Amino acid sequence: MDRLHYRRWCPVPRRISRVATISVHTSPLDQPGTGDAGGMNVYIVEVARRLAARGIEVDIFTRATSRALPPVVELAPGVLVRNVVAGPFEELDKSELPRQLCGFTSGVLRAEASYDPGHYDLLHTHYWLSGQAGWAAKQRWGVPLVHSMHTMAKVKNAALAGGDKPEPRERVLGEEQVVRSADQIVANTGKEARELIDLYDADPGRVATVSPGVDLGLFHPEPPRLALGADPLPHRVGSARHRLGLPSDAYVLLFVGRIQPLKAPDVLLRAAARMLADDPSLRAKLVVAVVGGPSGSGRCRPEGLQALAAELGIADVVRFEPPSPQPVLADWYRAADVTVVPSHNESFGLVAVESQACGTPVVAAAVGGLCTAVDDGRSGTLIHGHDPDDYAAVLRRLHAEPALRARLARGAVRHAQGLGWDATVDRLLEVYTGAMDQLRAPRRQPPVLTAEVPA
Numbered sequence: 001m002d003r004l005h006y007r008r009w010c011p012v013p014r015r016i017s018r019v020a021t022i023s024v025h026t027s028p029l030d031q032p033g034t035g036d037a038g039g040m041n042v043y044i045v046e047v048a049r050r051l052a053a054r055g056i057e058v059d060i061f062t063r064a065t066s067r068a069l070p071p072v073v074e075l076a077p078g079v080l081v082r083n084v085v086a087g088p089f090e091e092l093d094k095s096e097l098p099r100q101l102c103g104f105t106s107g108v109l110r111a112e113a114s115y116d117p118g119h120y121d122l123l124h125t126h127y128w129l130s131g132q133a134g135w136a137a138k139q140r141w142g143v144p145l146v147h148s149m150h151t152m153a154k155v156k157n158a159a160l161a162g163g164d165k166p167e168p169r170e171r172v173l174g175e176e177q178v179v180r181s182a183d184q185i186v187a188n189t190g191k192e193a194r195e196l197i198d199l200y201d202a203d204p205g206r207v208a209t210v211s212p213g214v215d216l217g218l219f220h221p222e223p224p225r226l227a228l229g230a231d232p233l234p235h236r237v238g239s240a241r242h243r244l245g246l247p248s249d250a251y252v253l254l255f256v257g258r259i260q261p262l263k264a265p266d267v268l269l270r271a272a273a274r275m276l277a278d279d280p281s282l283r284a285k286l287v288v289a290v291v292g293g294p295s296g297s298g299r300c301r302p303e304g305l306q307a308l309a310a311e312l313g314i315a316d317v318v319r320f321e322p323p324s325p326q327p328v329l330a331d332w333y334r335a336a337d338v339t340v341v342p343s344h345n346e347s348f349g350l351v352a353v354e355s356q357a358c359g360t361p362v363v364a365a366a367v368g369g370l371c372t373a374v375d376d377g378r379s380g381t382l383i384h385g386h387d388p389d390d391y392a393a394v395l396r397r398l399h400a401e402p403a404l405r406a407r408l409a410r411g412a413v414r415h416a417q418g419l420g421w422d423a424t425v426d427r428l429l430e431v432y433t434g435a436m437d438q439l440r441a442p443r444r445q446p447p448v449l450t451a452e453v454p455a
Contacts, residue, residue, distance in 0.1 A: 011134055016432055018057045019125045020112070020120040020137070021048060024104055024132040025094050027062040029073060029081055033292045033323025034095065040126055040348040042151045045210050050425040052078030053281070059120070061108050061133075063100065065091050069221055082111055097129055098170060105133040121330075126150060128171060131178030135322040144435035147182040149175065149192070151347050154199045159367065161261035161344045171230065177198060184436045185429070186210050188348040194305035208431045213370070213421035214353045219330050221359030221413060240334035250287045251399050254336035254360070256329065256351045259294045261307055264365070266308055267342035274313040275396055281397070285315060291332055293320040333358035337405060338398055341370060342386055353419050356380065356412035363394050363406060372381055380408055381417040 021044060028045045030037035035243045048058040055077050064083035073081040084107035087100035112119055125134035125148045131147045138145040153167035153175055160166060179185060180199045185207050187193035193209050196202040222240060241248055253272065257263045272288045290305065311316040314405065333339060340357035341364035348369035352362045356373075362380035376382040385389050398405045 016056055016121045016429075018059070018120050019051060019432070020108075020123050021058055022062045022063045022123065022125045022134050022137075023060060023127070024101070024129040024133060025097050025127060027065070027081065028060055028075060028081070029062075031259060031323050031325070033256070035037035036091075036121035037323075037341045039212070039348065040043055040405065042350055043148075043150075044126060046213065046421045047217060047425060047428065049076045049430075050421055052076060054425070054429075059111075061104075063087070063097075063104055063112070067088060084111070088102065094129070095168065097234060098132075098174075101129065101132055106135045108137055111136070112141060119152060122146065122435060123298065124148070124432075125178075128153075128175045128178055131182065132174055135181045137177065138183075139143055142439075144183040144439050145181065145433075146184045146186060146431060146435055147178055147187040148188075149178075149196070149347070150188075151194065151345070152192075152199070155195055155368070156262070159345045163266060164344075165211060171448055174440075182206065183438060184208055184431050186431060188212055189369045190433040191368065191371065192325055192347055199280060208427075208434075210294065210317070210424060210427045210431060212348050212350060213419050213424040214350070214357045214416055215326070216417070216420045218326055219333065219354045219357035219416075221409075222334050240331040243331055244335050246287060246335050247285075249285060251282070251285045252289060252336045252338075253286045253395060254289045254291070254332060254339045255341075255354070256291045256332065256339065256355075257294050259290070262344050263292075264342040264386055265292075265305055266449035267386050267388050267391060268340045269305065269308055269312060269314065271340075271391035271395060272317065273314050274388055276314060276317070277393070278396070286317045288314070288318045289321060289332065289336065290318065290325055291329065292321050329354070330358055333360050336360050337365055338395060340395070341365065341368070342375075342383075342391065343367060344374075344386065346370050352380070353416055357414050357419075358407045361398070361412045363391060363398070367418075375415045378408070378411040380412060404444075 023044055026036040026041055028041055030041055032041045048060060051058050060081045061084055064085050066398055067089050069083045071083055075081050084104050086104035086107055119163060120141060120143055122144050123134045123137055125131045126148050127150050136144050151169045163169045181203045183197060183203055187207055187209050190209050193207045197204050198208050255265050255268050261432050264424055276283050306320060307316045317396050333355045339362045341349060341362055343354050343365055346368045352364055352370055353371040355362050356379050362374050364374050364382055365386060366382035366384045374380045374382055381394050
């Protein structure tokens with residue numbers, strides 16, 4: 001096969017009409033909350049739908065994990081999911097995926113080659129594996145590359161949970177390469193932007209902060225529109241609790257997310273055990289709901305959290321639920337008194353924002369994007385560290401002071417109102433337009449590509 005040459009640079013359109021989104025390791029068709037599917041899946045889907053609603057078509061490339069999957073699936077009008085065959089038809093651990101990147105990238109390039117030059121105006125890649133494939137596509141197509149890290153190895157390795165595995169050197173090197181090659185890098189928060197600059201030597205002029213959002217049409221208190229200043233608690237604990245089979249007078253603590261050490265659901269269970277040890281009478285009212293499935297190193301012990309609940313003597317108050325579709329998830333938020341997010345690291349923390357949009361305050365670890373997602377003292381409480389006793393103390397106070405809980409619930413709704421997905425897409429389009437403008441600017445002749453790139 002001849003060495004790949006650069007495609008002739010095509011005239012750049014005045015507006016963006018079609019975006020290629022790449023998500024190698026997790027499909028937007030997957031249910032968030034288990035495996036590798038989580039907030040990133042929600043982000044990709046919500047952004048794609050809203051871009052399409054504005055007349056911008058989106059093709060999402062992901063790795064096929066089943067023979068039964070058709071090559072192309074319409075996710076929404078104007079949004080196609082392209083299932084690229086690369087490696088075995090099964091879900092692979094992320095550590096195994098780098099070996100499939102060559103085949104995946106070839107599939108992406110072949111899909112685009114069936115169209116006239118200039119089919120895609122821009123690439124947006126998510127997570128470092130996708131960034132590697134996007135780098136090759138950027139060279140071939142002559143379009144700008146926008147990249148979202150979502151999580152970063154250097155940040156994760158600095159805040160490892162007990163028993164968790166550090167991210168490999170291969171990922172660190174891959175992330176550094178993506179940072180160097182991307183035309184624009186999207187950070188979820190100002191803190192993440194600083195980490196990109198300080199830890200990865202990213203060019204500050206190529207780092208843009210774009211906060212993720214929440215679907216305010218789906219995640220809202222009961223009744224559908226809660227007037228700011230009203231007390232949300234009497235409404236919120238009504239029909240949602242009935243639908244979920246929860247007692248109306250229970251004190252419900254909620255964890256939503258993938259079951260893995262990084263997310264620290266064990267901190268909530270240990271805090272609940274501490275609360276019951278301090279006040280045994282609370283056992284008649286306490287419900288700890290855990291909604292999610294095993295992920296990451298948590299797959300090694302899929303029943304580990306249930307075993308911990310039994311060991312702590314709280315199995316009777318803990319309710320384990322599988323990952324839920326978003327409408328059901330919204331009911332869980334509405335039914336809860338407090339959502340607990342004790343993660344060791346979060347690039348943003350969509351669970352915290354979804355909960356607040358439903359009028360439920362959040363108790364969260366003061367890490368990463370949670371410091372932005374939660375307005376400490378107004379929409380919830382941030383806790384430094386992961387000592388279960390600290391979480392138990394805050395959760396006991398919220399139980400003992402319904403007025404405080406109601407005040408935080410009202411603040412939670414106010415805080416979430418400024419974080420809708422439309423605002424996210426507005427800002428992303430600014431980033432996209434800026435990247436396109438850079439491409440229109442006079443440029444030197446692209447260098448000759450000497451490395452072999454998959455055809």
